[in-house]
Amino acid sequence: MDRIRRYPDLAGTRRTDLDAVLDATAVGTLATVDDGLPWVVPMLYARDGDRIVLHGSTGAGALRHVADGAPAAFAVTMLDGIVVADTLFDSTANYRSAVVRGNLRRCAGDEAVRALDLMSDALVPGRSAEVRTHTKKELAATLAMVLPIEPGCWTVKVRDAPPPAPTADSGEWAGVVPLHTTARDPIPAPWVRAHVPPPDSVRRLVDGR
Amino acid sequence: MDRIRRYPDLAGTRRTDLDAVLDATAVGTLATVDDGLPWVVPMLYARDGDRIVLHGSTGAGALRHVADGAPAAFAVTMLDGIVVADTLFDSTANYRSAVVRGNLRRCAGDEAVRALDLMSDALVPGRSAEVRTHTKKELAATLAMVLPIEPGCWTVKVRDAPPPAPTADSGEWAGVVPLHTTARDPIPAPWVRAHVPPPDSVRRLVDGR
Numbered sequence: 001m002d003r004i005r006r007y008p009d010l011a012g013t014r015r016t017d018l019d020a021v022l023d024a025t026a027v028g029t030l031a032t033v034d035d036g037l038p039w040v041v042p043m044l045y046a047r048d049g050d051r052i053v054l055h056g057s058t059g060a061g062a063l064r065h066v067a068d069g070a071p072a073a074f075a076v077t078m079l080d081g082i083v084v085a086d087t088l089f090d091s092t093a094n095y096r097s098a099v100v101r102g103n104l105r106r107c108a109g110d111e112a113v114r115a116l117d118l119m120s121d122a123l124v125p126g127r128s129a130e131v132r133t134h135t136k137k138e139l140a141a142t143l144a145m146v147l148p149i150e151p152g153c154w155t156v157k158v159r160d161a162p163p164p165a166p167t168a169d170s171g172e173w174a175g176v177v178p179l180h181t182t183a184r185d186p187i188p189a190p191w192v193r194a195h196v197p198p199p200d201s202v203r204r205l206v207d208g209r
Numbered sequence: 210m211d212r213i214r215r216y217p218d219l220a221g222t223r224r225t226d227l228d229a230v231l232d233a234t235a236v237g238t239l240a241t242v243d244d245g246l247p248w249v250v251p252m253l254y255a256r257d258g259d260r261i262v263l264h265g266s267t268g269a270g271a272l273r274h275v276a277d278g279a280p281a282a283f284a285v286t287m288l289d290g291i292v293v294a295d296t297l298f299d300s301t302a303n304y305r306s307a308v309v310r311g312n313l314r315r316c317a318g319d320e321a322v323r324a325l326d327l328m329s330d331a332l333v334p335g336r337s338a339e340v341r342t343h344t345k346k347e348l349a350a351t352l353a354m355v356l357p358i359e360p361g362c363w364t365v366k367v368r369d370a371p372p373p374a375p376t377a378d379s380g381e382w383a384g385v386v387p388l389h390t391t392a393r394d395p396i397p398a399p400w401v402r403a404h405v406p407p408p409d410s411v412r413r414l415v416d417g418r
Contacts, residue, residue, distance in 0.1 A: 025288065026288065026302070027286055027288045027302065027304065028286075029238040029240070029249065029284045029286060031238070031240040031247040031248075031249045031282070032247050033242050033245065033246065033247050036242065036280075037242065037280050037282075037310075038240040038241050038242050038247060038248075038280060038281060038282040038310075039240075039247075039282065040238065040240045040249075040282045040284040040308055041284075041308070042284060042286035042304065042306040042366075044301075044302055071245075071246050071247060072247060073240070073246075073247040073248065073249045075238045075249040075250075075251060077236055077237075077238060077251035079234065079235065079236045079390075082332050082333060082392075082414070084333060084336070084395075084407075084408075084410075084411055086340065087340055087341065087347070088325060088326065088329040088336070088337060088340060088342075088343060089343060089344075089347040089350075089351070091329055091332065091333070091336070092253075093235070093236065093253055093332065095236065095251065097251040099249055099250070101246075101247075116297060117297065120297040120300055123291050123300065123302065124291055124293060124300070124386075127293070127297070127300070128297060131295065131296055131297060132296065133297075134297060134298060135298075138296070138298040141298075142298070157251075162396075162398040162399060163398055165398070165399075165400055166400075169400055171402075171405065172401075172405065172408070173397060173401055173405045173406060173407045173408055173411070174397070174398040174400075174401055175395050175396050175397040175398045175401060175407070175411075176395065176396045176398075177333075177392050177393070177395050177396075177411060177414055177415060178392070178393040178394075178396065179390055179391070179392055179393070180390065180391060180393055181288075181388055181389065181390045182388070182389060182391070183291075183386050183387070183388055184386070184387040184388070184389055185387075186293075186384050186385065186386050187371075187384050187385045187386075187387065188382060188383070188384040189371040189372055189374070189383040189384045189385075190371060190374075191374055191375075191378060191383075192381075192382055192383055192384060193380075196380065196381065196382045197382060198293075198382045198384070199293075199381070199382055201293075202293055202382070202384075202386060205291070205386055206386060
């Protein structure tokens with residue numbers, strides 16, 4: 001999760017900045033309006049060029065409502081550091097965030113297969129090439145959706161800076177406590193025999209930490 | 210960020226589970242409805258007993274709309290691990306998430322001061338006791354809000370488990386790649402002189418990592 005650029009508390013307009021934020025994590029919050037009220041759910045996702053891919057269970061009623069074209073907003077946030085200033089007022093956080101607004105639509109057939117493979121590879125790059133593809137039964141149980149990334153329908157914000165400088169030096173400490181998320185050693189499932197190594201995709205994920 | 214209980218993909222109903230999830234991070238996503246459309250913004254927050262405290266700038270128009278009682282939903286999500294199964298279909302993530310629904314209201318006077326102190330101490334425990342309190346000017350520039358945590362108006366979900374067991378042992382590896390977020394060494398602001406140590410609150414934060 002490398003920083004994308006050093007600028008303080010600025011709303012970005014570059015599409016490359018948006019993509020960098022969206023590609024840096026795998027979980028976000030999907031919001032829609034249900035009967036006039038806000039409705040939100042955390043979801044795994046992947047970016048696929050100019051769209052965001054999401055999935056869920058076809059059994060989830062609220063999700064079907066969204067998948068059928070209801071207006072949606074998808075938000076991603078990462079907390080990157082705690083910004084400690086001379087005053088509580090100037091103390092804040094370093095973060096990366098993005099919001100993409102639009103209308104979801106369902107995927108079907110080959111498009112759904114591709115969307116689900118992308119979701120898997122967003123979590124564990126290369127994993128979809130190591131295992132069998134989805135069965136018809138699995139596809140029928142899965143709601144694959146895409147949210148287009150359209151001009152004017154997204155915002156990206158990044159704060160990656162020291163605290164605001166005080167008007168007069170107080171002599172006190174001020175600065176940033178960086179927060180980092182890293183992968184730890186893989187934990188095999190209880191039924192996996194001792195000599196079986198993790199697949200290449202998992203090893204790459206952990207070695208890249 | 211300790212795990213709160215080992216249960217697979219279960220929606221919890223215990224208030225202690227909700228509190229544990231809300232207390233484990235400091236950033237969430239606030240959603241409301243604006244002119245019929247979903248509106249979301251990432252926000253810092255703190256839990257204060259039976260309510261969530263949020264703050265923003267009084268200059269933010271959309272936030273004033275929410276603060277004046279519009280229906281809101283606040284979502285928190287933490288990605289705790291990548292769950293690698295024998296199939297893409299059974300692969301998923303370990304996570305903690307919570308959603309609290311209700312109507313925000315503004316704080317004023319001493320209640321606002323207390324709310325803002327809580328926000329600071331949620332990021333850096335004990336920090337509010339180390340520095341001066343808020344000035345009138347700072348308070349005037351800050352919108353402090355509370356969202357009540359009321360029975361029946363929240364959900365908490367935690368997945369903290371291995372992948373689903375395959376029906377027949379494939380001989381392949383399956384398991385979890387845990388993700389952990391930790392604080393790194395504090396970075397002093399450019400104007401801080403070399404001999405000035407971080408305050409106790411920051412040292413405790415880093416030592417507790």
